[in-house]
Every structure is written in C-alpha cells, then in structure tokens.
Amino acid sequence: MRLTLTALLFLSVFTVHSQAVNAPLNRDYYHLLERLEVRSGKFSESFHASMRPFNRKEIAQFLDSLDTDNFNRRDKFNYNYLKNDSWEWADSANYKNRKGVLGHIYKTKPDFLNVHNEEFDLHINPVLALSLGQESISDNRLYTNTRGFEVRGLINKKLGFYTFVGENQLVLPHHVRNYINQFNAVPGEGFWKPYGDNNEGVDFFTARGYISFQATKSINLQFGHDRFFIGNGERSLILSDFATGYLFLKAETNIWKLNYTNLFGLQTADVVLRGNQLSGTQYQYPRKFMSLHHLSYNITDNINIGIFEAIMSGDSSVAQNPIDPVYFNPIIFYRALEQQDGSSGNALVGMDFRALFLKRFSLYGQLVLDEFLIDNLRQGGWWANKWAVQTGLKYFNAFEIPNLDLQGEYNVSRPFMYAHDSNFTNYANYKQPLAHPLGANFREMIATLRYQISPRIHFQAKAVMAEFGTDTTQNNHFGGNIFKQNNARYSHINPDTGSRWQFGHTIGQGESNTLRFIKMTLSVMPYHNLFLDVNYSIRNQQSEFENNTSENTFYGVDLRWNIPKRENLF
Template sequence: MKYKLLFASLMLLFFSGETFAQGAYIPYNRDYYHLIERYEILEGKNNPIFHTGFKPYRRDQVAAFLDTLAAGNLIQSSADRFNLNYLSNDNWEFIDRETENSKNPIFGNIYKRPSDFFHYRDSIFDFHINPVIYLSGGIEPGQEKFRLRNSRGLEFRGSIDRKVSFYTYFTTTQTIFPSWVKDYVEQSGAVPGEGFWKRYEGEGYGHFSAMGHINFDVSKSIQVQFGHDRNFVGEGYRSLIISDFSNPYVFVKLNTKIWKFNFTNLWSQKTADVTYDFAGRPTDDRYPQKWFSHHRLGINIGKNFNVGVFESIMKNEFDWNYLNPIIFYRWIEHQLGTPDKVMLGTDFKWNFTPGMQLYGQFVLDEFVFGEFFGIDGDNSIRNKHGLQAGYKYVNAFKINNLDLQLEYNQVRPYTYQEKFENQSFTNYRTPLAHPLGANFREFVAIMRYQPLPRLFTNITAMYQYFGEDPSEDVNFGKNVLKNRMSPNTGIGLFGNVIGQGIENKVFMANLNLSYMIRQNVFLDFSHTFRRQTAQDLLEPNSTGFTQASLRINMIRNDFNY
C-alpha cells in the first residue's frame, strides 16, 4: 500500500507542474551512441545540449544536437553526411531541418518515413511503430548444434499533447549461445541482459523481453522518467558504476540540468535472487527484491572537461529516507544505524584536443585509511575499489571515420559484495556493473571504421586476467553474489590481490561487419576468437565462432565477456 501511495504522490507532483514538449529516450546501443558522441570529441568541446555521462539520451535533445552539427562545419566526409542524415531521419519529429520522406512508401502509408513502418502525427497524438527482428545463425567448432538467435517483436514510441512521451518494446526469443556464454548462464542461472527464461532444444534458452517508459518535464530544467529499462553511467565500453549488462529493472529517474550542472537521481527496485526448480530453471515463485538509490552530479568545467561525483546505496528493504534527492546517503545510513551497502566515486571526460578524449572512473566500496594506504596492512580485504582509464581518438591519423578506443579496467577482490543478505550490487543474479564482477584486470582495444557510408566495421580485442573460486563454498572475491564475510574467504584480512584464487587469462578478438540495407536494417557478419588459460585446465581452451545476422531495429549482439 505504501508503494502505491508513493507512486500516486509522485505522479500528482509531477503532473501538477507545467510541462514542455519532449521526446522518449533512445535505447542504449553502443554503435548508435558512438555516432552521436564522436562529433563532440571531434569538436573538442562538451556537448552543448546534454551531458553524456548518464545514458540513455532523449530524442528531442539528440535532435537539437544534430541541428547544431548541420549548422556547423564538422560534417565533411560522405560517411559523416550519411550518419547525420541517418540520425536525423531516426529522430525526424524533433528535427528543425527538412528530413526525408520515403521515395516509394508501401500502399501509401507503410514506410512513409524511412525510419517508421507506420506513423501517425497530429497536434495531439504522435505515434510510431516498427518491427524488431533478429535472425542469426553461426558455427562453433566442436559444437554439434547450430548456434542461432530468433527474435521477433514490436516497438512503439510517441507522445500525447507533446507533453508526455512514451516508449515500449517487446520480443520473444529462442537462442543457442556460443559455448562460453552458455557456461556463464549455467553457472550464474541468468541470461545476461534478460530475466525469466526457459530451456530451448536442450542447450538453448527461450525468453520474453519487455521494456518501456513514460517521461515528461516538470519544468524547463527538470525531467522525469518512469520505466522498466537499463541505465549506463560513464563514457567507456564498460562501466564500473552502472552498466547495461543486467536484466532491465523498474525505476524512477529525475534529471535536473541548470547552467553547467546536471544532477541525476535514480530510484529502482532490483531482483535480489531467483529460485530454481530441480532442473535448474527459474520458477514462478515470488523472488526477493531489494532497493537501489543513486545520485550523480555532473559538472562542466570550462569548455572541454566534465567531472561527475556519485553515491549509490543498496538496501534489502524499502526506506523513505532515501527518497530525498539531495541528501547524503552515508549520513542517512549512520543516522538510521543500518548497515546498508554504500558506494562512492567519480567519473570524468576530457576532450583535451579536437578528436581526442580521455575518460575514466573510480569507485570506492569500502575505505579504511590506514589499510588503503598500506599503513596498517597491505592489500586488506576492506580495500575495495575499482578503476577505469580510457582514451578515444576520432578520425585517427587524419583518416575520416577511423575511430580508436583504448580502455583499462580493474576491480579489487570483494568489491560489490556485502556481508548482509540481498545487498550486493547485482540484479537478477548478474553484476550491476562489469560483467566479470570483481577480482580482475582488463584491457580493451576497439577500432571502428566506416570505409563506405553504409558499411560499419568494428574490431574489438580484449585481455582479461581474473581469479576464480575453486568451489562454491570458497570465496576469493570475484563472484559478487557471494557473502564477503564467508568463513572461507580464501586469503584472510590482508594479502588479497587481484587474480587470487584460480588464475585465469582470457584473450578475445571480434570482427564485425555491418551493412545498412535501409534505415535500421542491417546485414551482419562476425567472427570471434576466444582463448582461455587457467591453472585448473590441462591445456588452453580455444574456440571460434562465426555468424551471419539480419537485424531490424535491434541492438547487435556482443559476447565480449
């Protein structure tokens, strides 16, 4: 009852204010978002319309940014002109410039616009509908069954009275994963990025996916979103704060942008754990829930530097105190005398010269001054933090549309774990931040190249070093689902180092070619090589995976973990 009262109160508060025309949020897609963000880096200045540290972005704000690009001189190559046209067509209802109509609409009403299977727009109601399809097939040596994905569904977006925007998406999927992804699912009991699943043809999985949100403006500076989706914090390929790896979750987001400041509040409910039947499948029982609160203040310093500071808290029960959008969570925790899971940290980006960007993150889970600086003991179990450092180079070596990215991530053992039940930084048995959890180091290198306007090339290589647990009843700090106060924590209070436990080294390289046949219709070809060595393996485990795909309005699959 109290949650219904809370929701009703929030809705009354939000709708009582003056509202302004705005758009739905664009689902987070690394390829799509890179096309937007590369022009900020190329200009060497912070985005004048919105802060990029908290994703996803709103369509009307992206459209306003595209209009500034069209009026400037950054768009030079044929690929850049194609990208500007592609992004503008995708958000045409908010573009001030003239955008394309389809040359040959079907039956006069189908695909009148390149981006919309069907749309209707008048002074009150705006509506867009599209099919979402992902058909792929692949081969992995040594595996009997064909690797595949078969996803079908629909997405809707639009607005009412130009004041309340909405988006909804649903698909049904049957898939057989590459071997290392299947091993991950069997070990964790969760399909990355998805929720409830069923078995499909023995070694495959079937699942229904649904996401949706509504959003509106309280004022010119305050925006509200209520939805069931994912969020992503930072500028990197990975995030150590909040990533898009876990299952979508319900949340309320309040975003306030004033002058050089952007303050984001996120309140959400997570799935703390899942119950399984005798065959290892999720049951229909009510799963335990937990509550997550996060706020981040982003500040533009000068024209090309942005820094964000954040605080997050995970609780195993709802508490009104954490609804205060501008309170310091750590103080509340002390006042209540509750051992809630609190994390602090910062992220930054620096467009230090046109075409180049430095970025990074630092997350602090637990801090004891003497142990952190090695005064009272080295490598304490309470020394829990993570670090990210990255570099982006757009139009590298003066080659148009050749973009490079280098990234380093590391997280100390036991970070994100907690000693009390249902307080670890997880959702539906998957990490809320990095896919590896903790106790790892990782190097990522990405090359993106667009040699032709419709051809997108992506080569991603990564090296991972981490320590695994030898058994379920031993905890060396990687598995964020485990209790860090377990009596079998491996090392003890001191001497805990990254890679402890069973040492693993993974090298992965992925080549992906995507050709856009028409707006948001892609033919993909990819090949992945993966090699894993471990102390408990007699010889390296090497495999390859080759697949071809047809995608329509869907995000490309990556298996880079």
C-alpha cells in the same frame, strides 16, 4: 506497489511540458553521437554524455547546433541518419519517403507506421534479429530468432511513452552458456526457459517500457522498466547495461553546466530454483532496492567531472517489499542517513571524468569505492579496501584517416568489490552484475577499432585481454564472485604469526585465469536501421588448474532490424 504510488505522487505535483523519450542504448548508435561531439571540439549543451540513454529531443537539439560545412560524405550520412531517427524533434530532417507503401507504411524513412499531429505522435516499428552461426568447441549451431515491435510516442505534447516487446529463442556461444549454467541467468535478460532438443538454447520474453514527463524546462521524470549506463567506456564500473532491466523512477535535472540524476530501482535479489525448475512463473523472486545519485559538471567546454553514490538495501525479512522511503531524498548523502537511522545496506561512492582535446581525443575514467580505510591500505591487501578504476582514451580520425576511430581502455577491480553480506545488498540484479561482467578481482584491457568504409558499410574489431581470479572450490571465496557473502571470504595466513588474518589479498588471487577475446564484425545498412552483419570471434581462456580452460572460434551472419547487436564480450 509503493514505488508506483510514490512515482505517481511525485509526478503529479508538476506542470508538464512538451516531452520526448530516449534513444535506446546501442553502442554503435551512441558512438556516432560521441564522434560528432568530439569533432565539434566541445561538449553538447543538450546532454551530458556520461548519463545514458539520451533524450531524443536533446539529441535533435545537439544535431541542429552543429556546423556541417566541413563534414565529409560519411559524416554527413551519419548526421542525417541520426537526425532522421528523431525527425519529430529535428529541424530540416530529410525524413520523408517520396512514396509510402499503400499510402500508410513507411511514409517516413525510420517508421513502419506513424501518426503525427498536434494532439498525438506515434511511431511503430518491427523488431527482428535472425542469425545463424557455428562454434568450434561443440556441434551446436548458434542461432538467434527474435521477433517483436517497438512503439514510442507523445500524447498532447505532455506525456511521452515507449515500449519494446520481443519473443526470443537463442543458442548462444559456449562461454555464455557456462554463465547461464552457473548463475541461472541469461545476460541482459530476465526469466527464461530451456530451448531445444538437448536444452542447449534459451527461450525468453523481453519487455521494456516507461512513461516520460518534462516536469519543468530543466527536469525530466521517467517511470517504467528499463536499464541505464553511466560512463563513456566499453564498460562501466558505476552502472552498466549488462544486467536485465528493472522497475525504476528517474529524475534528471539539466540546468546550467550541471546534470543531476536520481535513479531509484527495484531489483531482483536472487533467482530461485524449486526442484530443477526456475520458479519465476509461480513464485515472486525476492526483491531489493537501489538508490543512486549522479552529479555531472562541465567545468569548461571540454572538461567534465562527475560524482556519484549508490545504496543497495534489503534483507530476507522484507524480501517482497524492501523499499525504504528514506532513500527517496533526492539531495542528501545516503551514508549520513545510514549513520543516523542505522542500515545494513551496501554503499558505493566514486567519481568519473571526461576531457576532450584537439577535436580528436576523448580521455575518460572512473573511480569507485565500496569500502576503504587509508590506515589499512598502508598495511597492504586488507580485504575490505575495495575499489575499481577505469581509464580510457578515444582517438577519432586516427592518423589523419577519415572515419577511423580507435579506443583503448583499462579496467581493474579489487577482490570482493561489489559483493556484500547477502544477495540483498550485493551490487547486482537478477544474478547479473550491475557494473562489470567479470564481477571483481580482475585486470582488463580493451582495444577497439572502428572504420566506416563507406556511408553504409562499417568494420569493427574489439580485443579483450583480462587476468582474473576465480574460486578454487565451491566453498572458497577469493573475491571474484560477487554473489558470495563477505563472511565466506578466504583468509590468508599471516607470515609473521602463522594465524589467519584479514590482509594479503591481491588482484587475481585464487585460481588464475587469462582471457583473450577478439571479435570482428562487418556491417552493412541497406536501409534505415536494417543491418546485415558478418562476424568472426576467437575466445581463449586459460585456467591455472584447467578447470575453466577453453578455446572457441565462432562465426555467423546476422540480420537486424531496429535492434542492437548482442556483444557477449566477456
């Protein structure tokens, strides 16, 4: 309630301007935007690519700024597809259908129903995801049944709104079911119930939505329930969309060469079991509060650098109302506030960068520090020298082959990264990491190949190779499980004294695991945002003590309408 009142008070002090909502997070969709940006040779003047999702008006402005004379047939198709998707903001978009259905349905290519006039803009679309597949590790028939709708619009050119609602029943692959059994959470979702005769599936309701104001020409304010992504990689070590959505207030300032984002989020600290049942429909789960600043600066037309800081705060004594108003200060360093007022919150700081060159390449990376002391770094392996690093390279039109795009990415995270003193201060929401799906204590390489065979046919292959450490017993904490407390950490033996000490911690410690995951997908788009996917995956995990060893092959056919793919790539 306090966050709601604060948001309304914050929004009420501004004169509101014409406003758009965001294009929902979707890796394939945002890849097309990034491809056009890199091929143009310079950053978009409308948005900063590291802060996602993008505003639809900004997307349209970027598309309108492009010179399409040298586009091939596939790039022109992508350009028109993106333009039509935000047609209410784009110039000369070819969005109209010659004949609608019954005079009202599909008058425009992207919208099932729409109203567009001076006072009111409305877009309504159905959401559907149906899939059928099989895995080799069990007799379970993999299955997806998602039905819902998506609504976006604008009132009096001042108030933008968006909502997504979906009812879901899924039977997921073996490794996802293991995650659900371990943490009582479905990746990317909130409260759920068992589904099926043997409880092999999950049943859940998805709801996201927000309102949006353009407070000034340069400042956008949003308040609602959704998730975000910071970065340009397959993963984000700063803030990813792996976890479920959360109540948020976001202020984003785009001015000159700067993008400055303040994000305040009310998170779920823990998922509580009462007896053998999840208690979400009867009891309120404990809460915590996230405050995040991210500043992005385009040093040149093709070199960008960003810095960020985040605080996760809360404790059991204020579990239902954890918001500390001191963190609403939009421009001060949080660590200074903590030193002045005292706080047990978990602070993270870091930076990210991106560079475009030769109209073919995008080089990117991230560095995140949780706790760090140079003096202890020299001694090697101090448990609290917690950091994570990402570096990656994207190559567009690789080897002079049009529409062949390659990506290589490396991620590494020290033990105990993102963990803290309790679930109220670890970097997670609803028992799901806010950064990397593996948590911490890992090394990972990801390779991605994307090839647009024809305007409506895409092929994609992704390979994940990871080494990570897990706990040998329930009571041990080797640093990979970010939901375990710092004071439960394992202590190595000092080779000089024979006593326990705080050093000697290495990446991959504990039970050694290797992961090899390959996923291939062929997608056809017969109509705007209607996709037919055929996919095939091989996942092999080898464990040192065979506790987590598994080998699984799974495949399936998906029909998607106005909804992105579920990757489950971990």
